[in-house]
Amino acid sequence: MSSASPAPASPLPASGPQPAPGAAGPDRGPTTTAPAAAPSEAELLDFVRATAADEQLVASLPLDPDGRTWLRLNGPGGSEAWIIGWPPGTGTGWHDHGGSRGAFATARGELTEDSLAARIPTEGWKTLELADGVDRERRLSAGSGRAFGPHHVHQVLNESDGTHAVSVHAYYPPLPLMRRYSRTGALLRLEQVERPGEWE
Template sequence: MSLVTTVARATDLLSIARSYAAEPDDWPFAPRFDPARRWYGRLASAEDHEVWLLTWLPGQGTDLHDHGGSSGAFTVVSGELVEQTVRGGELVNSTYGEGQGHRFGAHFVHRIVNASTRPAVTVHVYGPALTAMTRYRLHDSRLTVESITKAGADW
């Protein structure tokens, strides 16, 4: 059974991420690493979701952000990442290693960072496809909007 057939039958975004992570020989390109910024490339898109490959060198990470109303999931292909979420006005860490992942809802705010000494590779799936991302700042235990970026215009 091909990866496309497997993905078409899946409805769970984390299952889709794991399917792609398990078949790196089927990716249309190899992961790349950029010391100046995180690297990412879209592996696939469908009517109800899109799949992205991301790489993370040690110290690289995101700002606190949401996915503009899209739900999502990610799985770690190699390396280890720390996901930070806001609970009770403070950042709470969850660590994910190879084969581990996390699914999240449409209004989930998080930050991801490679706090390890090894590069990391992840597969992310968003449904529906990303149209915007909101970046936040945590100040005095409260989230405030820093910026909103739009697909096609800002990335």
């Protein structure tokens, strides 16, 4: 998200289990609530789909014809979430999510996801030769979404000539870093490691 122009944050209330108030009685002490479990990929996908269907929230995102914009949201179970606007012809470039799992859903327009159907080692290399047949392409129109695991490498693009797209994304744990890659044919090269604050 480093090429985008940030918009003012507009947090939503966190969804998911809320702690119950402690109760005391003559036969027991205060009750305690265990911490909420980490959200699964399916729960992240449910969240991004439901949020993408919130027309009022989607309409609150300022759109810029020249660059991506975003609002940070509170995701389920302490996850990090974003709503992102994509002008025509914009994209992320190849990247991963630093070991976090995640999900995203398109709210408006259509996005294309190019991904690698292979578990990419995250450390110990600068250039990696990809095997044949690892490339996957998905087109996600409004209402469509997908979840992914912690070793996912992809790029997301708005290939439209004239339509702005909007999407919702969630990651758990919150992104510790993002690795950015360049690609030439079968060669994937690590170009940069970004830390939180460098893409916000």
